[in-house]
Amino acid sequence: MYIDTHVQLNFSDFDEDRVTVIANAKKAGVKQFIVPGVDHNSCRTALHLAKAHPGVIYAAAGYHPYEAPKNPDLSYIETLLNDPENKEYIVAVGECGLDYHEYRGEVAAGRKDVQERLFTDQLTIATKFDLPVIIHCREAFDDVFTILQKLPAIPRGVFHCFSGSQQDLRIAVDMGFFIGIDGNVTYSKQLPMVVPFIPIDSLVLETDAPYLTPVPHRGKRNEPKYIPLVAAKVAELQKKPIDEIMTATTANAQRLFSV
Numbered sequence: 001m002y003i004d005t006h007v008q009l010n011f012s013d014f015d016e017d018r019v020t021v022i023a024n025a026k027k028a029g030v031k032q033f034i035v036p037g038v039d040h041n042s043c044r045t046a047l048h049l050a051k052a053h054p055g056v057i058y059a060a061a062g063y064h065p066y067e068a069p070k071n072p073d074l075s076y077i078e079t080l081l082n083d084p085e086n087k088e089y090i091v092a093v094g095e096c097g098l099d100y101h102e103y104r105g106e107v108a109a110g111r112k113d114v115q116e117r118l119f120t121d122q123l124t125i126a127t128k129f130d131l132p133v134i135i136h137c138r139e140a141f142d143d144v145f146t147i148l149q150k151l152p153a154i155p156r157g158v159f160h161c162f163s164g165s166q167q168d169l170r171i172a173v174d175m176g177f178f179i180g181i182d183g184n185v186t187y188s189k190q191l192p193m194v195v196p197f198i199p200i201d202s203l204v205l206e207t208d209a210p211y212l213t214p215v216p217h218r219g220k221r222n223e224p225k226y227i228p229l230v231a232a233k234v235a236e237l238q239k240k241p242i243d244e245i246m247t248a249t250t251a252n253a254q255r256l257f258s259v
């Protein structure tokens with residue numbers, strides 16, 4: 001079986017057919033789903049879904065760097081994590097991080113210092129609650145590493161949708177982080193140069209659905225049922241049998257999220 005370690009089943013893209021999407025993923029061997037929050041409402045929906053599908057869907061609570069300019073109140077996350085009733089449903093803090101990708105000449109998520117504060121506060125929450133952190137890092141690896149190294153304790157976690165260089169990979173793995181690979185591995189020029197070097201014990205699979213639809217379904221909405229396509233490409237790049245990729249990545253996801 002597979003685990004989709006990053007899938008936005010909490011987004012409205014799935015409002016019409018969420019139950020079918022989950023059923024089709026299960027038919028394809030994808031049996032569990034980690035659903036991260038990106039803002040207040042998506043955290044609430046992720047938790048709601050986890051409670052409706054116990055043992056199948058797990059939630060993460062966090063604020064995406066795109067939320068940084070709105071200066072969100074993180075006490076909501078702490079309230080969720082403090083509630084003992086939520087303990088078995090919320091397995092991580094995230095997604096959170098830094099996103100410096102430019103859009104029309106501006107850093108997508110506003111000022112860097114505002115992003116840094118939102119990220120650091122969530123790293124502190126992860127450590128406080130002894131939870132793994134799901135890191136979103138886009139064109140910001142140096143600053144993410146600097147922030148992590150400044151912390152009194154580095155939380156465990158995953159670099160979701162990894163897009164770094166071989167050197168970024170080495171640093172992340174040395175810090176104990178897992179590396180999440182998505183459907184863009186089937187069409188990216190950069191990822192095939194990095195994926196062969198990911199230690200198999202550090203690798204997890206994700207779709208980031210509804211985004212990053214793998215070949216040959218590009219242009220359509222992504223779904224968790226496509227995890228085997230991600231696994232197949234990773235297996236090809238790592239020169240390993242797909243069964244070995246499946247077994248290892250599932251065990252890694254279970255270890256990372258304690259599911």
Ligand SMILES: [Zn+2]
Nearest residue numbers: 095136160161
């Ligand atoms: Zn992300």
